[in-house]
Amino acid sequence: MEKAYFPMFVDISEKEILVVGGGKIAARRIRTLLDFTVHITVITPALDEKLRQYADLEKFRWVQRKYRESDITGSDKPDIVLAATGDTEVNAEIGRLCRSLGICVNVADKKEMCDFYFPSIVKTEEVVIGINSGGANPGATKRTREKIEEWLGK
Numbered sequence: 224m225e226k227a228y229f230p231m232f233v234d235i236s237e238k239e240i241l242v243v244g245g246g247k248i249a250a251r252r253i254r255t256l257l258d259f260t261v262h263i264t265v266i267t268p269a270l271d272e273k274l275r276q277y278a279d280l281e282k283f284r285w286v287q288r289k290y291r292e293s294d295i296t297g298s299d300k301p302d303i304v305l306a307a308t309g310d311t312e313v314n315a316e317i318g319r320l321c322r323s324l325g326i327c328v329n330v331a332d333k334k335e336m337c338d339f340y341f342p343s344i345v346k347t348e349e350v351v352i353g354i355n356s357g358g359a360n361p362g363a364t365k366r367t368r369e370k371i372e373e374w375l376g377k
């Protein structure tokens with residue numbers, strides 16, 4: 224890989240996480256994040272069916288509308304932002320704003336705008352394993368996760 228990223232294991236249990244978008248990618252990532260924190264706000268006009276079930280169970284806060292700049296600049300300033308809408312321009316706008324404010328951001332459709340990459344994760348009672356290809360090959364990351372799960376009998 225061109226550039227390897229350092230796997231920093233971070234306590235996010237008290238961080239405010241903002242996810243913009245509620246489609247397939249947001250759903251997958253929220254499912255992963257819920258193993259690590261309950262402080263998740265999701266801003267999206269529509270929710271993936273799986274996410275709707277989670278919202279019904281009050282696993283995260285759902286703000287049912289499109290993203291606004293004040294979602295990031297306002298008093299509820301998030302610590303970490305995931306831009307995962309289906310709109311490339313909106314995702315890029317979120318990325319730029321977060322960078323200008325020093326907020327840690329992940330832009331799902333543009334790896335150059337990611338302060339961190341979202342990892343593949345295998346979690347057991349004893350360990351958390353994070354996998355990443357430095358943005359070079361997310362498909363290989365996923366296959367590695369599947370192999371590790373198989374090896375662990377998960």
Ligand SMILES: C[C@@]1(CC(=O)O)c2cc3[nH]c(cc4nc(cc5[nH]c(cc(n2)[C@H]1CCC(=O)O)[C@@](C)(CC(=O)O)[C@@H]5CCC(=O)O)C(CC(=O)O)=C4CCC(=O)O)c(CCC(=O)O)c3CC(=O)O
Binds near residue numbers: 343357
């Ligand atoms: C750079 C990164 C930034 C970030 O963090 O968002 C990023 C970026 C992009 N991914 C794209 C495509 C795909 N990504 C996946 C899968 C995963 N992608 C994930 C992470 C990352 N993806 C970050 C780096 C990870 C690393 O380097 O290891 C995982 C690990 C975590 C998660 O998403 O939950 C998850 C596996 C979870 C699991 O199963 O374990 C699949 C496969 C599938 O979905 O089945 C495809 C289809 C193609 C294929 O098969 O390769 C595109 C093109 C999108 C488009 O143009 O539409 C971009 C945009 C770009 O490259 O700029």
Ligand SMILES: NC(=O)C1=CN([C@@H]2O[C@H](COP(=O)(O)OP(=O)(O)OC[C@H]3O[C@@H](n4cnc5c(N)ncnc54)[C@H](O)[C@@H]3O)[C@@H](O)[C@H]2O)C=CC1
Binds near residue numbers: 243244270271314
């Ligand atoms: N990093 C990764 O692993 C991958 C990233 N992607 C990228 O991730 C992004 C999301 O992909 P999917 O979830 O498949 O899309 P999707 O079309 O399933 O979902 C998009 C979501 O964004 C919401 N949305 C649209 N405009 C919005 C706005 N202005 N404010 C708030 N919410 C808004 C929609 O209501 C919907 O919930 C795309 O940009 C796609 O290119 C796609 C595949 C893999």
